[in-house]
Amino acid sequence: MALARSGTLVADAAARRGAVAAFNIITLEHAEAVISGAEAAGFPVILQISENAVKYRQSQVLPLARAAAESACAASVPVALHLDHVKSDALLRQAADAGFSSVMYDAAHLPYEKNLAATRSAADWAHSQGLWIEAELGEVGGKDGAAPLDAHAPGARTGPHEAAAYVAESGVDALAVAIGSSHAMTSRTAVLDHRLLGRLREVLGVPLVLHGSSGVPDRELSAAITGGIAKVNIGTALNIAMTTAIREALTTRPDAVDSRTYLGAGRQAMAETAASLIKLVATAA
Template sequence: MPLTTTGELVTSARAARTAVAAFNIITLEHIEAVVAGAEAAGEPVVLQVSENAVKFRQGRLLPLARAAATAAETAAVPVALHLDHIQSDPLLRQAADAGFSSVMYDASRLPYTENLAATRAAVDWAHAQGLWIEGELGEIGGKGAHVPGARTDPAEARAFVAGSGVDALAVAIGSVHAMTTRTATLDHGLLRRLSTDLDVPLVLHGSSGVPDAELTAAVAGGITKVNIGTALNQAMTGAIRRFLDAGPETVDSRAYLSEGRAAMAATVERLVRLLTGV
């Protein structure tokens, strides 16, 4: 079906009090797996390309973006494209021409005032291009989840949303990027305050390390977009490792990549069902 927009998917999820799953993609197998898993669940999904993924692809955005757009346009469910964790202004400015409907501009590493100014400039540019834009306040990586000052402050968040004009806000409530164990505990009291105080959709990053019960509670508490990356890589790498351990003579990459793709698709379907309640 035609490529949809992240804003439309998030708006629909918010109205239904569910969350849209947004998966970070690196290879063509990631793209195919996310679409297959979403189709199996019968629910929409967001394909995300991060700045780090672009670096891995030798700094070229278009090859992965074009593959994602083609897969989205032939999918049986609505699929949107999102450019994730962008710190580079030149990369940000490629978003619209590359087919992305939205971008997450990440200036959270900067002091509050500088984050606000940089995000405001990014928002002004993005809105002029018709792009939906997500910002971040607090620190989900770097400092870790529990260091004082790392979590999103509700009063700062209100001022940040008003001053920046972002369409959605990624909040730091206890999740951490790149976790390989699902042991994160979220601050649901803080999430309730943020959800009450803010009039924009809230986004959870670092969701691969969050247990199922914590994820469903987060959605009930106001999270509307859930970013997932490491869980896919764990599924893919684990399946490939098992396949090659059982058949070390294998040299045809299609054999083990098929296993990796299937494992990722199963992970996508499970998480999409969890977040949407289907």
């Protein structure tokens, strides 16, 4: 099966007032696990490679992107490839040739006018290459080891009127909104602002994206999808599953030296986690 297109998967989900799950991958085991989970659940999925993951892979995007794309093409369900949280224009401009059909351009850390200008430029370039582009307004905290933003801090929530102007002027295809989730949460305790989500849905004409979804409980996540979220980003949940399984495997067999014994356990745990979350996201509407 050929690589699916992220924009198509998100549009299809939004049309049925549902969502598609998008998982951040770091290793080939992540990619294989997410695809296995999607096949077990029987729903499409998006594989995401972030700028931070590229840095970890010795600043080379192609090795993991090519491996993920080959794995996706062998899948029995539609799988798309997305370049996530890109701040580097040099990396952005590698997206199309690396097999990505979409990018998330991250200028949310900049003041509004600079965010808008940078994102407008990125959107113009992305569209010239046939790429679907997502951006973020209102900062979802917790990235790069930073503490989550206080719920009342400036920029910690996406303002509906500002968001409407931002989408219209930037030309982006989707918007990640800050409604109470946070990146890198290891406990599922986030409480979302569903009233704000409703207001955002009313004024925005593009699909809405939820970042930091690993920290969102099932009930909150389902309500967010019903309330208008069409793409659900998940990363830390996979890493928790993988790390926990590897720790258990090495505790059980402290003499193990063949990495397949513990990486295989990690991959299986991630696949089970992915399958559960993909089914939840796909059937929440």
